[in-house]
Amino acid sequence: MTGRRLHPFTLLAIAGALPALAWILPAPAGGACTVAVALVLTLTPGASPGLVVFRTALLTAAPFWVFLRLLHDVPTTIAIGLRITTMVASFVWLAATLAPDRLVEATVARGWSVTAAYLFAATITAVPTLRGRARRIVEAQRCRGLSPRGSLGNRLRALRALALPLVLSALHDVDERALALETRGMVSGARRTPLAPPADSAVERAARWALLAACVAALIWRLK
């Protein structure tokens, strides 16, 4: 089964359990096992074409190894490096497989507050929009002769000239978004009907509980 077909809660459970186990289990063996599982997940067909997710995970984790070696001896570098790589690979895989709209549908289907899912999904969709706007503001201010280089004071003034229009324009969007939410009946306590709830099989539910049990058991074993 590819990552995209799994229930969003299962994806979150796997991405949460792997780093937890990496930190709980004794290093370096525990970290080596969890990093192997996490890297295999990034190779799952359907996560992204080719080796994109696997490569992204390795490239994101690589600088941490360099800085760890700069600051620590070899055994500590390996112990912490394997944990961080597990965390990075798990979340890179999660970001590639978790569709925000499916997460919203899953929380609605479960009867949870739609607010939390809305906040998460709305932020994910707002970031690229605001980043694009920020780039346009930078270009526009440069066309008007703004120089973002030179002394510290000059750079701070340039930062203000770039950041202020972005933040103010984003705040003006709040009213528009509030109106859109009200129009769609987004009031607290309202029960919503999911349009296409993701399938949540008994096997997946059992797997999520098993992951939680594994983390608790590992923690108890380590604390003994």
Place this chain on the structure above:
Amino acid sequence: MSIRLLALIPVAAAISLALSAAVDAVALPLFLDTTGTILATALAGPGVGIATGVVTSAVNTLRNPTFWPFVVVQIIVALYAWAAARAGLFRSFRTAVPAGLGLGVIASVTSTPISYLVFGCTTTGGIALTTALGKALGLSPLGACFFGSFVSDFGDKAVTFALVTSVLHALPRRTAARFPWALRAIGAA
């Protein structure tokens, strides 16, 4: 929570994550990743500020997973910003910048144990390099870790407070009045 405040949270979180484009343009060693949290708190109070901080960390985690454990810092930033807003410290740069410097110290004290215990002080390249500098200066591992966090946080939070003050003063009064805390934060109510 009103719909307007609910709509403010993702916008404020996205501001924190989008400001990196402006920071890259001026090539300053700043993060400004708490701007949205501080702004949301100054506009709408601690509940909205904390929610903004948590959402910012959650979404940032998808880009760089090492951000998640630092969600505690976002919550402390929101609580500190609330105290600053209640005291009207956003009324001018003269009050906002020292308040930001104070937050820099608190944020680095909070983030140091997380950075040290969980990541061995290697959360971002800049902090790792300043930690290495602290180590080269003869500081203990924990001291070097604090040095790295302090160098990055101290100026960053002062600039963030100054930027939020600029935004609050640039907001039209009619717009500011729609948010429950905005006028009090700038000392106008």
